[in-house]
Amino acid sequence: MSHYHNSALLGDLGSLWDTSEDLRELREEPTDPQAQQEIINSIEEVYFSNDSFDIVKYELERLPPVLSLQELEEYRDKLKQQQAAVSKKVADLILEKQPAYVQELERVTSLQTGLQLAAVICTNGRRHLNIAKEGFTQTSLGLLANQRKRQLLIGLLKSLRTIKTLQRTDVRLSEMLEEEDYPGAIQLCLECQKAASTFKHYSCISELNSKLQDTLEQIEEQLDVALSKICKNFDISHYTKVQQAYRLLGKTQTAMDQLHMHFTQAIHNTVFQVVLGYVELCAGNTDTKFQKLQYKDLCTHITSDSYIPCLADLCKALWEVMLSYYRTMQWHENHDQDEAAAVSSGKKLISRETLRSRKRSDYNLNKVNAPILTNTTLNVIRLVGKYMQMMNILKPIAFDVIHFMSQLFDYYLYAVYTFFGRNDTFESTGLGLSSSRLRTTLNRIQESLIDLEVSADPTGTLTAAEERKEKVPSPHLSHLVVLTSGNSLYGLAERVVATESLVFLAEQFEFLQPHLDAVMPAAKKPFLQQFYSQTVSTASELRKPVYWIVAAKAIDYEQMLLLMANVKWDVKEIMSQHNIYVDALLKEFEEFNRRLNEVSKRVRIPLPVSNILWEHCIRLANRTLVEGYANVKKCSNEGRALMQLDFQQFLMKLEKLTDIRPIPDKEFVETYIKAYYLTENDMEHWIKEHREYSTKQLINLVNVCLGSHINKKARQKLLAAIDDIDRPKR
Numbered sequence: 001m002s003h004y005h006n007s008a009l010l011g012d013l014g015s016l017w018d019t020s021e022d023l024r025e026l027r028e029e030p031t032d033p034q035a036q037q038e039i040i041n042s043i044e045e046v047y048f049s050n051d052s053f054d055i056v057k058y059e060l061e062r063l064p065p066v067l068s069l070q071e072l073e074e075y076r077d078k079l080k081q082q083q084a085a086v087s088k089k090v091a092d093l094i095l096e097k098q099p100a101y102v103q104e105l106e107r108v109t110s111l112q113t114g115l116q117l118a119a120v121i122c123t124n125g126r127r128h129l130n131i132a133k134e135g136f137t138q139t140s141l142g143l144l145a146n147q148r149k150r151q152l153l154i155g156l157l158k159s160l161r162t163i164k165t166l167q168r169t170d171v172r173l174s175e176m177l178e179e180e181d182y183p184g185a186i187q188l189c190l191e192c193q194k195a196a197s198t199f200k201h202y203s204c205i206s207e208l209n210s211k212l213q214d215t216l217e218q219i220e221e222q223l224d225v226a227l228s229k230i231c232k233n234f235d236i237s238h239y240t241k242v243q244q245a246y247r248l249l250g251k252t253q254t255a256m257d258q259l260h261m262h263f264t265q266a267i268h269n270t271v272f273q274v275v276l277g278y279v280e281l282c283a284g285n286t287d288t289k290f291q292k293l294q295y296k297d298l299c300t301h302i303t304s305d306s307y308i309p310c311l312a313d314l315c316k317a318l319w320e321v322m323l324s325y326y327r328t329m330q331w332h333e334n335h336d337q338d339e340a341a342a343v344s345s346g347k348k349l350i351s352r353e354t355l356r357s358r359k360r361s362d363y364n365l366n367k368v369n370a371p372i373l374t375n376t377t378l379n380v381i382r383l384v385g386k387y388m389q390m391m392n393i394l395k396p397i398a399f400d401v402i403h404f405m406s407q408l409f410d411y412y413l414y415a416v417y418t419f420f421g422r423n424d425t426f427e428s429t430g431l432g433l434s435s436s437r438l439r440t441t442l443n444r445i446q447e448s449l450i451d452l453e454v455s456a457d458p459t460g461t462l463t464a465a466e467e468r469k470e471k472v473p474s475p476h477l478s479h480l481v482v483l484t485s486g487n488s489l490y491g492l493a494e495r496v497v498a499t500e501s502l503v504f505l506a507e508q509f510e511f512l513q514p515h516l517d518a519v520m521p522a523a524k525k526p527f528l529q530q531f532y533s534q535t536v537s538t539a540s541e542l543r544k545p546v547y548w549i550v551a552a553k554a555i556d557y558e559q560m561l562l563l564m565a566n567v568k569w570d571v572k573e574i575m576s577q578h579n580i581y582v583d584a585l586l587k588e589f590e591e592f593n594r595r596l597n598e599v600s601k602r603v604r605i606p607l608p609v610s611n612i613l614w615e616h617c618i619r620l621a622n623r624t625l626v627e628g629y630a631n632v633k634k635c636s637n638e639g640r641a642l643m644q645l646d647f648q649q650f651l652m653k654l655e656k657l658t659d660i661r662p663i664p665d666k667e668f669v670e671t672y673i674k675a676y677y678l679t680e681n682d683m684e685h686w687i688k689e690h691r692e693y694s695t696k697q698l699i700n701l702v703n704v705c706l707g708s709h710i711n712k713k714a715r716q717k718l719l720a721a722i723d724d725i726d727r728p729k730r
Contacts, residue, residue: 036085036088036089039081039082039085040082040085040086040089042082043082043086046058173185173188173189173215173219176188177218177219177222180226180238180241181241182219182222182223182226182241182242182244182245183241183244183245183248185219185245186216186219186245186248186249187248189212189215189216189219190216190248192212193212193213193216219245220249223242223245223246223255224258226238226241226242227242227255227258227259227262228262228265228266230242230259230262230324230328231259231262231263231265231266231321231324231325232266232270232320232321232324233320233324234323234324234327234328234331236327236331239328239331240331242255243255243335259328263321263325266321267318267321268295270317270318270320270321271295271314271317271318272295272298273317274310274313274314274317275295275298275299275302275310275314276290276291276298278302278306278309278310278313279298279301279302281306282301282302282303282305282306283301370604371500371501371504372496372497372500372501372504372603372604372606373501373504374497374498374501376412376501377501377502377504377505380408380409380412380505381505381508383405383408384405384408384508384509384512387401387402387404387405388512388515391519392519395519398519398520398521399520399521399524399527402516402519402520402524402527402528402531403527406531406535407449409505409506409509409535409536410445410449410535411445411449411472411475412502412505413441413442413445413502413535413538413539413542414442414445414446414449414450414475415475416498416499416502416542416546417442417542417545417546418474418475418477419475419477419481419498420483420491420494420495420498420499420546420549421542421545421546421549422545423545423549435538435541435544437534437538437541438538438541438542438545440534441534441535441538444534445535448471449471449472450471450472450473450474451471451472451473451474452474481494483495486553486554486595487595487598488595488599489550489554489592489595489596489599490549490550490553490554492550492596492599492605492613493599493602493603495546495547495550496599496603496605496606496609497603498546499542499543499546499547499609500606500609502539502542503539503540503542503543505539506536506537506539506540509532509536510532510536513528513532516528543608543609543612544612544616547609547612547613547616548616550613550616551613551616551617551620552616552620554592554595554617555585555588555589555592555617555620555621556588557620557621557624559584560581560584560585560588560621560624560625560628561624561627561628561631563579563580563581563584564579564581564625564628564629564631565628565631567579567581568639569632569634569635569636569639569640569642569643570634570635570636570639571636571638571639571642572636572638573638574638574641574642575638575641575642575645576645578642578645578646578649579642579646581628581646582646582649582650582653585621585650586650586653586654589617589621589654589657590657592617593657593658596610596613611660614658614660615660615664618654618658618660618663618664618665619664619665621650622663622664622665622666622668622669623665623668625647625650625669626668626669626672626693626697627697629643629672629673630672630694630696630697630700630701631700632700632704633704634704635676635704637676637677640673640676640677643673644670644673647669647670647673651663651666668692671690672693672697672701675690675701676701676704676705680710680714680717680718683701683702683705683710683718684717684718684721687718687721687722687725688721688725691725695722695725698722698725699719699722702715702718702719702722703715
């Protein structure tokens with residue numbers, strides 16, 4: 001639009017430039033300026049109005065009705081003079097301003113030229129950009145697409161090559177199995193399975209996965225066969241390969257179990273074949289009926305003449321089995337020593353004896369579920385086995401044998417309790433200690449079996465000793481066992497070993513109950529039932545008092561009470577920050593957790609034991625909190641809210657330290673704090689229902705509420721209700 005405007009302007013100026021000569025001539029005509037000005041002043045104002053004014057129409061309307069030629073000529077001359085004066089005036093003005101117009105015209109012309117040049121440059125730029133877009137961008141994108149396609153194809157080619165290799169592994173696996181390279185075969189098979197899982201999106205891999213799994217099972221079967229050969233002909237190279245293979249499979253414990261089974265079977269098959277050969281030789285025929293006999297029955301067919309030769313051959317055959325067993329054990333001991341040397345040279349400084357002990361445990365037992373045993377437990381089990389054999393042979397004395405077995409178990413139970421579970425300081429609390437059934441059992445054992453007088457005075461008279469011949473002295477703990485050190489959690493390792501071995505022994509007695517019941521005379525069976533219901537079944541209950549002592553000493557509950565006593569509970573504002581005694585208590589639990597982990601490095605802490613320890617500690621802590629709240633003399637509503645804040649902070653941090661759910665005695669604390677808000681009638685009902693709180697705690701609750709929402713009369717009524725509850729206890 002500005003372009004057209006400039007063009008029009010240029011045209012107008014051009015026209016003005018063309019008439020400049022005429023204007024100059026007009027200006028040069030001689031005039032009287034005063035006369036000229038008078039003529040211009042005589043022009044009517046209507047001629048200076050807007051552009052829409054029609055001059056011709058105006059002049060025609062002014063003509064008189066009767067026209068006179070002379071008047072018209074005079075009026076025409078007047079108009080000409082006015083026009084000439086105006087033209088003269090305009091010409092003067094234009095000529096005076098002409099240099100500025102020329103300069104403006106030149107600037108506009110230059111601007112027009114520049115704009116035209118810019119338009120040409122823009123047009124050329126757009127054309128070149130289109131050429132670049134078509135010639136470069138599209139081509140580059142095409143190259144990138146082709147490169148991406150190439151990379152995908154290269155990846156696909158690698159995958160196909162890997163799949164091809166996987167398809168051919170069965171041949172190599174068969175060769176390795178023939179060479180008895182079991183570790184290499186398993187390693188290759190596991191690697192193939194791992195690679196196959198990467199390419200499981202290919203349909204051909206599903207069949208390969210199944211094939212590899214079958215191959216792995218086949219390898220395990222061949223491993224079992226190879227393991228069975230060890231029992232009669234131990235070969236160190238062969239056995240090393242077998243153990244390496246089982247280790248790769250992650251089944252070292254399975255290997256040990258299978259090896260024990262193979263040795264048992266080898267012993268049975270060896271002795272059976274030796275005895276069977278002599279029986280058939282003595283019988284003078286090969287009657288197959290002998291092969292169907294039990295080994296015990298087969299031995300009855302051995303004649304006195306063939307007894308010594310048969311026994312000699314039997315010992316020779318068993319010697320081969322025992323030699324293989326000895327070499328197998330020797331291999332494990334040497335292997336353990338090598339591992340101990342390797343570990344000791346690394347960052348973990350584990351003693352050789354500790355590692356050897358641990359490895360032996362792994363060799364014979366499952367590490368996760370392995371029972372914790374003592375030599376005493378093993379000796380008792382060994383004696384029980386002998387007693388069982390005695391009862392099978394001498395059935396008339398079966399009751400006496402079982403009676404002595406029960407006394408042996410009774411003494412073991414009493415000894416563990418005496419060493420690790422008895423503590424008069426904590427028994428007075430009435431919390432977490434022996435059940436009534438366990439106390440009854442312990443009292444019965446003490447009265448019937450333990451000779452306390454001999455324990456106190458070993459120099460008793462002969463007559464007194466004869467009267468007490470069926471009793472034994474009270475057991476004494478070795479001075480080497482230290483139960484007073486906080487760093488060892490007050491002998492927790494020793495407590496765990498003693499208690500859990502007793503629990504394991506009780507479990508073995510449970511397994512023996514049907515066998516003992518079968519040989520027990522009918523009239524004496526109530527004794528056996530009583531022994532199991534009152535003694536054997538209470539062994540696991542011994543955990544509670546034993547571990548309660550540790551829990552009672554591991555946390556400094558008295559220090560927590562002192563810190564709580566320094567807290568001001570009659571605050572007027574609701575607090576947003578918990579009190580420092582909560583942090584102190586949590587720090588105690590963190591230290592307990594650390595020491596528990598340290599002990600577990602020496603002795604495995606079974607999950608039931610860990611749960612009991614945590615439960616005892618938490619229960620004692622919660623009851624200490626209630627005791628601390630019961631010592632408060634003054635407390636406001638805001639103070640009770642602060643108690644709730646403290647307890648919630650304690651629970652939140654505690655749940656990060658233990659997996660015990662729900663938190664023991666959580667309601668015991670919360671219920672006591674919330675009881676502060678109860679009305680008189682509700683509190684009386686609450687006191688009668690909640691007898692788990694002590695008299696002191698209930699009285700303090702009533703006294704603290706006095707003056708806030710309970711008056712003195714109501715206080716006396718509530719204290720009387722507490723006294724009624726406490727009277728039967730006295």
